């Protein structure tokens with residue numbers, strides 16, 4: 001790679017070589033030929049999301065839900081699908097820096113003007129007594145896809161405040177009603193709407209209101225909206241969802257609704273304590289509902305208004321492989337008939353994967369390591385220093401939000417064992433992740449962890465905490481580290497996608513049987529198991545040690561990478577995810 005090309009340039013170059021002509025080819029292979037007539041540029045697939053993580057387009061998310069949204073749009077673009085994302089353009093984003101081993105958050109201002117967006121118009125969001133809020137609509141076309149964003153100077157940051165706060169409700173209302181008005185202004189009528197989590201429910205409410213205003217009766221309108229809306233759930237417990245009071249609805253929601261019948265219908269959905277969860281509305285207003293991995297769809301326990309358990313279909317999250325995988329590795333997958341031009345596995349991929357030798361794996365990881373070092377050269381560790389990893393060192397990594405259920409502290413539970421593993425394999429350990437604002441417990445745990453490292457000369461040299469975890473770092477670690485550690489508390493990870501980046505980049509995965517990893521049982525990677533936490537910790541060290549041995553042995557390495565890829569490549573493919581959604585949403 002030349003000095004002046006970024007990885008984005010390189011990815012785009014690679015992509016062009018495999019461009020398909022138009023979506024009809026894809027519709028044919030997924031057995032949905034009639035989509036050529038039902039998904040059209042002015043009648044697109046519309047994806048509503050509070051969060052999207054697409055730094056190249058100036059929008060920074062908080063985690064997996066936003067990464068998924070960005071990957072879904074990029075996959076749609078590659079497949080030439082008419083696809084629109086409606087999302088806020090937050091003018092403020094948070095970054096992490098470290099001071100005395102503690103996370104310190106700071107804000108940065110961003111504007112859609114700086115990222116090639118075009119201003120369309122302002123739309124009014126009404127409140128009961130406060131002033132009208134003018135929300136600006138900015139759009140950006142990317143191939144067959146489009147961003148439609150809503151924003152205004154006081155829109156605030158992603159997930160600022162409590163999930164049941166007035167401001168959150170205002171953001172949700174502005175996205176739902178504002179986004180729907182925006183679509184009308186630019187002449188788009190959704191063919192189908194996907195609600196990425198229930199915070200986007202006001203899109204469906206806005207659509208209902210319009211149908212009523214156009215003369216449909218409420219019952220007909222509900223039937224119509226139910227048929228054309230998909231609700232994608234990422235939450236396990238209904239109790240964890242935001243809920244709002246009747247007063248809040250009166251202030252922020254009802255003023256934006258024209259239909260009295262619709263307003264009354266919403267009033268009837270409040271529970272006896274005068275509160276309403278977004279999920280209650282989402283459950284009523286959508287026929288198609290999905291969870292984001294097999295296990296997640298199975299264990300999610302949501303109830304409808306009559307107490308019946310809600311059925312979620314499973315569509316496991318995939319990733320845009322061209323974005324996350326080293327271009328050279330993608331080329332190998334394509335040249336050897338493992339991945340087809342749509343980005344799905346071929347019929348013979350399992351056979352073809354035998355051609356990926358230990359030598360190939362080592363060559364690709366070497367390229368990846370040099371990319372990782374390029375990235376680390378302009379990033380900072382816990383001491384504000386850049387890191388340079390020795391070319392031959394084994395690198396373990398843990399990169400994910402620093403949240404309790406993901407258990408970032410697990411490899412540090414028994415320091416003597418961790419030190420033994422690292423020294424046995426001449427290894428380094430990289431940690432990256434942000435604590436969610438206000439999560440006091442995890443701020444403290446991060447500080448304790450980094451102080452422990454600081455007090456031990458060996459760990460201080462071998463354990464690198466890289467600040468401000470983001471897409472760039474996520475990708476660099478996936479391509480350049482050897483072993484990834486993914487140990488969520490079983491039952492709490494909806495899917496996770498960073499493990500998919502690791503496997504697709506020929507890394508070794510160590511994981512608990514949770515989220516999308518558990519789509520395949522028994523796990524086709526190094527599994528952490530145990531009846532108690534102590535047993536899981538012991539199992540993790542055993543697997544870390546085992547991974548080190550595998551890396552030193554060509555035969556073991558080729559076999560393990562084969563096992564991972566042959567089991568998980570179909571899951572990882574973002575085009576497969578798109579196929580699953582289209583087949584779920586549209587009958588033949």
Ligand SMILES: *Cc1c(COP(=O)(O)O)cnc(C)c1O
Nearest residue numbers: 063064400470471474496497498
């Ligand atoms: C891939 C990625 C995620 C998703 O990670 P999971 O923890 O697996 O859900 C989150 N944040 C960033 C920056 C990523 O690159």
